[in-house]
Amino acid sequence: MGSDLEPQLPGGTRQASQAEQPKILVVDDEVRMRESVRDLLRAYGHSSVIAANGKIALEILRQQSIELILLDLNMPEISGLDFLEMLKADYPDIDVVIVSGEATFANATEALRQGVHDFLRKPYNPVELIGIIEKVLKKRNLERDFKQVHQQLEASEYRYRFIVDNSPDIIYMLDENGRFCFVNDRISQLLDYPKDELIGQHYSAVVHEEDIEKAKYAFAERRTGDRASRNVEFRLRCRDNAQGSRYFESRSVSIELNSMGIYSNSDDGDSKRYVGTYGVARDISERKRAEEIINFQLYHDLLTQLPNRALLRDRLGLAISQARRSGNQLALMYLDMDRFKVINDSLGHVAGDQLLQTVANRLRNSLRDSDTLARVGGDEFNLLVPEVTDKEDVARLVEKVLKNLKTPIFIDGVEVFVSFSIGIALYPDDGETMDTLIKHADIAMYHVKRRGKDGYEFFSSNMKTMVDQHLSLDSGLRRAIDEEQLHVYFQPQIDLRSGEISGMEALLRWKHPEAGYISPTEFIPVAEENGLINEIGLWVLDAGCAELKKWRQAGHNQLNLAVNVSSKQLAQADFEQQVFNTLEKHGIPGSALELEITENVLIQDMDQVINKLRQLHAAGICIAVDDFGIGYSSLGYLQSLPLSTLKIDRSFVSGIRATNNRNSIVTAIIAMAKELGLRIIAEGVETESQHQQLKQLGCPHAQGFLFSRPMPKEQTAQFLNGVELQQQHS
Numbered sequence: 001m002g003s004d005l006e007p008q009l010p011g012g013t014r015q016a017s018q019a020e021q022p023k024i025l026v027v028d029d030e031v032r033m034r035e036s037v038r039d040l041l042r043a044y045g046h047s048s049v050i051a052a053n054g055k056i057a058l059e060i061l062r063q064q065s066i067e068l069i070l071l072d073l074n075m076p077e078i079s080g081l082d083f084l085e086m087l088k089a090d091y092p093d094i095d096v097v098i099v100s101g102e103a104t105f106a107n108a109t110e111a112l113r114q115g116v117h118d119f120l121r122k123p124y125n126p127v128e129l130i131g132i133i134e135k136v137l138k139k140r141n142l143e144r145d146f147k148q149v150h151q152q153l154e155a156s157e158y159r160y161r162f163i164v165d166n167s168p169d170i171i172y173m174l175d176e177n178g179r180f181c182f183v184n185d186r187i188s189q190l191l192d193y194p195k196d197e198l199i200g201q202h203y204s205a206v207v208h209e210e211d212i213e214k215a216k217y218a219f220a221e222r223r224t225g226d227r228a229s230r231n232v233e234f235r236l237r238c239r240d241n242a243q244g245s246r247y248f249e250s251r252s253v254s255i256e257l258n259s260m261g262i263y264s265n266s267d268d269g270d271s272k273r274y275v276g277t278y279g280v281a282r283d284i285s286e287r288k289r290a291e292e293i294i295n296f297q298l299y300h301d302l303l304t305q306l307p308n309r310a311l312l313r314d315r316l317g318l319a320i321s322q323a324r325r326s327g328n329q330l331a332l333m334y335l336d337m338d339r340f341k342v343i344n345d346s347l348g349h350v351a352g353d354q355l356l357q358t359v360a361n362r363l364r365n366s367l368r369d370s371d372t373l374a375r376v377g378g379d380e381f382n383l384l385v386p387e388v389t390d391k392e393d394v395a396r397l398v399e400k401v402l403k404n405l406k407t408p409i410f411i412d413g414v415e416v417f418v419s420f421s422i423g424i425a426l427y428p429d430d431g432e433t434m435d436t437l438i439k440h441a442d443i444a445m446y447h448v449k450r451r452g453k454d455g456y457e458f459f460s461s462n463m464k465t466m467v468d469q470h471l472s473l474d475s476g477l478r479r480a481i482d483e484e485q486l487h488v489y490f491q492p493q494i495d496l497r498s499g500e501i502s503g504m505e506a507l508l509r510w511k512h513p514e515a516g517y518i519s520p521t522e523f524i525p526v527a528e529e530n531g532l533i534n535e536i537g538l539w540v541l542d543a544g545c546a547e548l549k550k551w552r553q554a555g556h557n558q559l560n561l562a563v564n565v566s567s568k569q570l571a572q573a574d575f576e577q578q579v580f581n582t583l584e585k586h587g588i589p590g591s592a593l594e595l596e597i598t599e600n601v602l603i604q605d606m607d608q609v610i611n612k613l614r615q616l617h618a619a620g621i622c623i624a625v626d627d628f629g630i631g632y633s634s635l636g637y638l639q640s641l642p643l644s645t646l647k648i649d650r651s652f653v654s655g656i657r658a659t660n661n662r663n664s665i666v667t668a669i670i671a672m673a674k675e676l677g678l679r680i681i682a683e684g685v686e687t688e689s690q691h692q693q694l695k696q697l698g699c700p701h702a703q704g705f706l707f708s709r710p711m712p713k714e715q716t717a718q719f720l721n722g723v724e725l726q727q728q729h730s
């Protein structure tokens with residue numbers, strides 16, 4: 001029957017049987033006995049190997065995987081009990097059934113003590129033996145299955161624990177009293193709490209005190225499904241507040257998603273009992289910080305760190321609502337720095353920025369925390385004072401603010417003096433809405449500017465009428481150009497010695513279809529503000545030159561044309577080129593043109609103005625200073641400028657009498673002009689007496705209603721031809 005070492009398989013190949021069935025080792029020194037057992041096992045479908053003694057059996061165990069040993073106790077060399085001892089030491093998992101003729105109680109007891117599964121006496125009962133074997137194998141199968149399930153559970157538990165502990169989010173469970181019964185590792189990393197310290201603590205221990213109310217329902221959420229809390233934001237406290245607070249977005253999940261016993265079946269089996277909450281909290285601190293930065297940038301001016309227009313509007317809206325409820329007044333102020341552009345242009349933008357920052361700090365330091373100071377433009381600020389008692393109260397505050405700004409500011413070693421024009425509107429008297437208050441404060445500020453800057457004014461309703469007119473002039477003037485409502489009139493300039501006409505001054509007229517004639521004193525400042533003066537001024541020059549050409553062609557070839565030039569026109573980079581082009585277009589020599597500028601032109605950018613005037617002068621064009629004597633500029637410029645004419649202001653002419661000290665001013669101007677080699681024209685001559693006085697004082701030229709009112713071009717041509725016409729308009 002082959003070697004005792006060889007496994008005796010019941011049919012089929014050895015490998016196939018080994019793979020399919022548990023292996024049984026029969027150890028017996030009696031050949032007949034061990035073969036009968038092997039045959040019996042084969043008959044019942046069990047594969048087995050047989051060994052004639054303990055030594056062979058140990059050898060087989062080293063080579064093969066055995067599950068059950070049927071062991072004889074009485075064997076030579078190694079007894080069954082000794083074999084058992086060796087077996088338990090090296091192969092404790094193998095089950096043993098004793099099949100032996102040994103019948104002593106002591107041996108049987110010892111065998112059982114060593115853990116054998118059963119004891120069967122020879123001659124054995126085959127049915128009993130098979131029954132025992134199958135019972136052992138069944139038990140082993142169960143144990144194997146159990147072990148496998150256990151291993152799978154362990155692996156699964158490990159996987160879940162790994163996932164939970166390595167989650168970027170905090171995962172927690174609270175018991176029904178709101179105490180932590182589970183937290184993952186993430187909570188320790190984020191809040192510096194050892195996990196064990198948190199277990200058993202109420203969730204409020206980690207919630208920021210200001211957010212307890214918000215966190216209350218979200219943290220210990222009882223609801224499930226769609227009604228459960230989602231994305232509720234609040235702050236958790238780090239341990240000992242070591243890292244400050246972090247923002248969290250917490251959510252409680254429904255019991256359907258949570259199979260870990262958050263709700264358990266009650267005793268009746270029909271209802272469920274709340275046992276706790278499961279939640280996931282995600283750290284959103286970085287996002288919150290980014291949001292804070294973005295929010296700051298959205299609502300603040302980055303140069304001065306002051307609130308911007310959007311934040312001011314927000315606070316003003318709230319302040320108006322509160323004032324409406326409480327019946328209080330509030331003040332809104334518009335603050336505009338005077339001459340900031342000049343400072344910025346002369347000292348440079350970096351210095352300008354520093355100045356704005358210093359001014360912002362000074363303003364801020366004059367105010368209370370409840371006030372809102374906002375930067376709403378380059379050099380424009382708005383101040384909201386949410387509660388004021390009366391105008392005097394506001395005036396005191398504004399005076400304090402202006403006084404604080406008076407102290408000179410040093411920028412890069414340069415002493416800078418700043419002043420502000422401040423307009424004030426009060427709620428509810430000056431407006432009940434945000435836009436009205438802002439607009440009215442702006443209007444009041446504008447009035448301070450026009451009045452001479454550096455001060456404050458409260459809004460009044462007549463200011464609004466003026467602004468409304470200003471606005472309608474603005475839009476009307478744009479239409480006036482398109483619809484050809486503008487006209488050039490001419491007023492003669494007379495040589496008092498010969499009585500001849502030496503020149504014509506071009507004067508602009510606006511014939512409005514409804515309002516009639518509108519004075520240039522009203523609309524020229526508007527055109528200067530909206531920039532239309534450049535277009536209009538060039539048009540006057542062109543129209544005047546066109547007429548001058550006709551007059552000269554008609555024989556008045558010594559006639560000159562005087563045209564008024566605004567400071568805004570002169571500031572254009574190509575102004576002189578525009579003049580040269582126009583003269584060239586009409587074929588008029590430069591010497592036939594006189595440009596009238598006012599003293600305020602000279603107060604501005606002196607170097608640039610002198611440069612332009614020199615270029616014009618070099619082309620033969622005469623430069624006259626209009627309204628001379630009423631400006632504040634130094635007389636020293638007269639020598640440095642390429643001037644040709646001084647026009648004595650009407651106010652001096654209207655005052656001259658036969659004996660009057662006003663004459664001394666006119667006399668002084670005439671003397672000074674002669675000294676400087678300048679031509680003199682007296683403006684606004686209305687009476688024969690003025691005419692004679694001027695002649696006596698040696699004034700060579702004059703202009704005024706006495707000689708002629710300004711007239712349209714057709715009448716001017718006739719006037720030149722000596723036809724006396726009734727003047728229609730002045």
Ligand SMILES: Nc1nc2c(ncn2[C@@H]2O[C@H](COP(=O)(O)O[C@H]3[C@@H](O)[C@H](n4cnc5c(=O)[nH]c(N)nc54)O[C@@H]3COP(=O)(O)O)[C@@H](O)[C@H]2O)c(=O)[nH]1
Nearest residue numbers: 507508520521540564565566626627684685686703704705
């Ligand atoms: N930049 C420009 N300014 C212009 C232009 N056209 C006019 N103006 C300036 O507007 C101001 C008002 O001008 P206007 O109403 O035309 O008044 C002129 C004369 O009508 C007036 N005048 C002339 N003689 C008399 C008089 O005897 N009495 C009296 N009460 N008024 C008189 O004086 C004005 C002429 O002023 P001036 O230019 O200073 O010689 C005025 O400042 C104009 O300059 C334009 O096209 N561009």
